[in-house]
Amino acid sequence: MRVTVHEVAKLAGVSAMTVSRVVNRAAYVSPATRQRVEAAIAELGYVPNGLARAMTSRKTGALSVVVPDVTNPFFTHVLHGAEKTARQAGYRVTICSSEADEELERQYLSDIISNQADGVIIAPVGDSSRARLQVLRRNNVPFVLVDRSVAGLECDLVQGDSVGGARTLVSHLTSLGHRRIAMISEDEGVSTARDRQRGYEDALHDVGVQADPKLFVRATVTEDFEGGARAMRQLLTLKERPTAVFVVNNMAAVGAIRAIREGGLEVPGDIAVVAFDDVAHAAVLSPFLTVMAQPADMFGMLAVQLLLERITGRDEARRRIVVLPGDLIVRASSGTRVNTKESRRRR
Amino acid sequence: MRVTVHEVAKLAGVSAMTVSRVVNRAAYVSPATRQRVEAAIAELGYVPNGLARAMTSRKTGALSVVVPDVTNPFFTHVLHGAEKTARQAGYRVTICSSEADEELERQYLSDIISNQADGVIIAPVGDSSRARLQVLRRNNVPFVLVDRSVAGLECDLVQGDSVGGARTLVSHLTSLGHRRIAMISEDEGVSTARDRQRGYEDALHDVGVQADPKLFVRATVTEDFEGGARAMRQLLTLKERPTAVFVVNNMAAVGAIRAIREGGLEVPGDIAVVAFDDVAHAAVLSPFLTVMAQPADMFGMLAVQLLLERITGRDEARRRIVVLPGDLIVRASSGTRVNTKESRRRR
DNA sequence: CTGTTAGCGCCTTCAT
DNA sequence: ATGAAGGCGCTAACAG
Numbered sequence: 001m002r003v004t005v006h007e008v009a010k011l012a013g014v015s016a017m018t019v020s021r022v023v024n025r026a027a028y029v030s031p032a033t034r035q036r037v038e039a040a041i042a043e044l045g046y047v048p049n050g051l052a053r054a055m056t057s058r059k060t061g062a063l064s065v066v067v068p069d070v071t072n073p074f075f076t077h078v079l080h081g082a083e084k085t086a087r088q089a090g091y092r093v094t095i096c097s098s099e100a101d102e103e104l105e106r107q108y109l110s111d112i113i114s115n116q117a118d119g120v121i122i123a124p125v126g127d128s129s130r131a132r133l134q135v136l137r138r139n140n141v142p143f144v145l146v147d148r149s150v151a152g153l154e155c156d157l158v159q160g161d162s163v164g165g166a167r168t169l170v171s172h173l174t175s176l177g178h179r180r181i182a183m184i185s186e187d188e189g190v191s192t193a194r195d196r197q198r199g200y201e202d203a204l205h206d207v208g209v210q211a212d213p214k215l216f217v218r219a220t221v222t223e224d225f226e227g228g229a230r231a232m233r234q235l236l237t238l239k240e241r242p243t244a245v246f247v248v249n250n251m252a253a254v255g256a257i258r259a260i261r262e263g264g265l266e267v268p269g270d271i272a273v274v275a276f277d278d279v280a281h282a283a284v285l286s287p288f289l290t291v292m293a294q295p296a297d298m299f300g301m302l303a304v305q306l307l308l309e310r311i312t313g314r315d316e317a318r319r320r321i322v323v324l325p326g327d328l329i330v331r332a333s334s335g336t337r338v339n340t341k342e343s344r345r346r347r
Numbered sequence: 348m349r350v351t352v353h354e355v356a357k358l359a360g361v362s363a364m365t366v367s368r369v370v371n372r373a374a375y376v377s378p379a380t381r382q383r384v385e386a387a388i389a390e391l392g393y394v395p396n397g398l399a400r401a402m403t404s405r406k407t408g409a410l411s412v413v414v415p416d417v418t419n420p421f422f423t424h425v426l427h428g429a430e431k432t433a434r435q436a437g438y439r440v441t442i443c444s445s446e447a448d449e450e451l452e453r454q455y456l457s458d459i460i461s462n463q464a465d466g467v468i469i470a471p472v473g474d475s476s477r478a479r480l481q482v483l484r485r486n487n488v489p490f491v492l493v494d495r496s497v498a499g500l501e502c503d504l505v506q507g508d509s510v511g512g513a514r515t516l517v518s519h520l521t522s523l524g525h526r527r528i529a530m531i532s533e534d535e536g537v538s539t540a541r542d543r544q545r546g547y548e549d550a551l552h553d554v555g556v557q558a559d560p561k562l563f564v565r566a567t568v569t570e571d572f573e574g575g576a577r578a579m580r581q582l583l584t585l586k587e588r589p590t591a592v593f594v595v596n597n598m599a600a601v602g603a604i605r606a607i608r609e610g611g612l613e614v615p616g617d618i619a620v621v622a623f624d625d626v627a628h629a630a631v632l633s634p635f636l637t638v639m640a641q642p643a644d645m646f647g648m649l650a651v652q653l654l655l656e657r658i659t660g661r662d663e664a665r666r667r668i669v670v671l672p673g674d675l676i677v678r679a680s681s682g683t684r685v686n687t688k689e690s691r692r693r694r
Numbered sequence: 695c696t697g698t699t700a701g702c703g704c705c706t707t708c709a710t
Numbered sequence: 711a712t713g714a715a716g717g718c719g720c721t722a723a724c725a726g
Binding site: 396 | 703705
């Protein structure tokens with residue numbers, strides 16, 4: 001089978017312990033024996049068994065990052081930031097795509113415990129994740145939430161300013177004269193959905209508009225854009241169509257825009273669209289969607305930093321919450337000033 | 348510390364061995380004791396230690412997927428396909444982003460051996476990866492290449508039809524009347540770059556055009572689009588500018604288009620652009636780039652299937668190569684028929 | 695400076 | 711149907 005310390009030891013004429021010391025650059029090994037051991041290692045192509053090491057050291061050097069969708073550019077950048085930061089600190093990163101599925105998430109978290117990851121970064125499926133995360137806690141696996149909080153669970157968290165961001169986006173629409181503004185949200189168990197809804201309502205309230213329940217729909221947000229498309233189609237059936245739509249995230253927005261066009265309408269001519277999170281490559285290729293762009297890489301980086309502090313630091317019980325502001329990027333999809341009764345009156 | 352078999356055993360009043368048998372659903376445990384053990388497991392929140400298990404079973408249940416860039420939508424979908432297929436087969440997937448860096452790749456592969464992954468899927472940095480992959484082989488870690496082959500290395504491989512795909516893309520351009528067609532390629536150590544160059548030259552040859560070395564530039568392809576942009580800027584300095592450009596991949600194409608626009612020119616008006624690999628979300632938001640779309644998810648799925656066969660199957664020494672065709676998707680960036688001297692003459 | 699002992703948590707093997 | 715012994719590969723803790 002695979003080469004072990006013992007074979008190296010035998011070849012070098014020393015004990016297994018000495019080999020271990022050489023490998024780990026640890027203390028006092030005479031240059032002469034060190035050299036013999038190194039030669040033996042090279043000759044046999046010895047690679048230490050990380051599992052065995054982890055067994056004794058109780059450190060696997062692995063962090064797990066759990067996201068609902070690896071193909072979503074937002075999470076892709078969270079991953080990237082996390083991976084980079086973790087690597088620089090000597091940790092590997094295992095990526096799990098929960099597909100926004102509770103059972104799958106449960107399975108992954110169980111795997112993570114089983115495989116003794118040193119820590120976990122997770123964008124939870126939703127509030128239902130609470131029970132699963134408490135199992136992590138019971139097993140002493142430190143974790144940090146990214147992007148989404150979980151109701152009733154106190155823990156470190158890196159998130160965007162969803163309330164403020166949504167308010168800014170929707171205010172952008174109202175400032176253009178829109179008053180009949182719909183929102184496409186997602187499952188209410190997701191904290192960002194709730195927060196963005198609040199920002200949406202705040203912005204409407206700012207201009208004296210009462211949120212109309214008929215203009216609020218939820219999309220099942222999947223990797224495919226279908227969820228957003230379906231929600232949009234539903235809005236298009238209304239007698240009084242909205243003149244603008246605020247979409248809870250980038251993927252749903254892409255679906256919504258497709259649905260609008262398939263319905264024979266135009267963005268922003270017939271319906272203006274704004275959304276949370278930028279769409280990386282699309283933004284460069286043909287800048288179109290007006291968004292609240294979030295520094296996704298930074299989410300990942302900071303989450304790992306908090307996590308590493310939990311792992312290495314003596315547990316300062318204090319819970320840390322980092323909130324990162326986003327940037328409003330105005331592009332074509334939100335259109336220009338429109339003439340509504342209200343806006344005409346004001347001029 | 349973490350709960351172990353022994354604590355469960357003590358609580359249930361049995362031996363550790365019996366606990367193990369219950370956990371593994373193995374042989375002969377009386378219903379009565381089984382029940383007591385299960386109660387103890389639940390009460391203590393026991394989760395088996397995967398490392399210890401792997402130590403004895405010599406199976407970690409982990410596959411590693413190494414890609415040059417996790418934010419590239421092409422690789423993102425390869426990952427997704429791989430992850431899904433692996434999970435269904437009971438394997439976890441660890442993702443490594445080599446950043447197209449040789450040293451980083453070496454480190455990852457070394458980690459992978461060390462952590463006893465059961466197998467590896469890798470889109471290698473380039474031909475230089477050969478040495479590193481041979482280390483894998485020496486350590487009996489089965490692996491399958493995706494997307495790129497490695498010169499001088501015989502092994503299972505899932506790839507696209509780069510020669511044919513490039514030829515189709517470039518022929519699309521020649522059929523529109525273009526004759527002065529540039530290519531933005533990448534490092535020649537990457538098999539797809541070589542293959543696509545061949546397809547490019549073949550297509551030119553088909554219409555009696557000799558490839559002009561001045562029209563061939565290489566981009567350092569990074570996660571950022573800068574590589575493609577720089578290459579494009581270089582082409583724009585030519586006295587006789589190309590009328591069309593074939594770009595080796597999606598990321599570089601995005602950069603190239605940005606550079607063209609920043610240079611005050613238009614796509615496709617001044618320069619037509621075609622590229623390999625679609626840009627997922629952008630394609631829906633504002634269909635623009637003419638591409639050879641590859642079934643990336645399928646790359647990942649098939650690669651895992653081949654890998655699992657290597658892992659579980661008795662090694663049928665035969666090497667397997669799967670070549671998946673792409674789809675030409677014609678959009679705005681390649682433009683319509685142009686009038687060149689040649690095309691005018693022909694009419 | 696180097697070797698010996700023991701044990702990480704589990705499971706294979708052999709008893710009972 | 712259940713238990714005891716031993717070992718997977720490595721290293722911490724103690725010798726010397």
